[in-house]
Amino acid sequence: MNVRAIGSTPRLARQTFTISRETEYFTDKELTRQIGHGRDWWPVALIKELTDNALDACESADVPPEIGIEVTRDWFALSDNGPGLPGDVIAASLGFMQRVSDKALYVSPTRWPCPQERIQV
Numbered sequence: 001m002n003v004r005a006i007g008s009t010p011r012l013a014r015q016t017f018t019i020s021r022e023t024e025y026f027t028d029k030e031l032t033r034q035i036g037h038g039r040d041w042w043p044v045a046l047i048k049e050l051t052d053n054a055l056d057a058c059e060s061a062d063v064p065p066e067i068g069i070e071v072t073r074d075w076f077a078l079s080d081n082g083p084g085l086p087g088d089v090i091a092a093s094l095g096f097m098q099r100v101s102d103k104a105l106y107v108s109p110t111r112w113p114c115p116q117e118r119i120q121v
Contacts, residue, residue: 021097043076050078057082 025031032038035045051067058065058080066081085093092100 043071047071047076047078054078054080054082057084 068079
């Protein structure tokens, strides 16, 4: 830290730092804000989001959804029969400086009407 005296009062000389914005996305505080739930609920919220994405994809492709969910103590996996994502969409999604979505500007009802109190984790 640089301090320089102006008259008899020391004054802090600020330096400009460049910090990756990507780190903002990987803190408990930011993930809790984005997901809308505390850490204990992240797996439930992620499974819900992936299930919604699978239903949206099947609906867009006009195919009846077939969704598989496997949950263990340490991990979960979700599969569906949707059309998948094009490679350029996946690549763009990995850039954390922008949001990539075909649903971000649309308003639709949630598929999760039950309150948290009724879900057992």
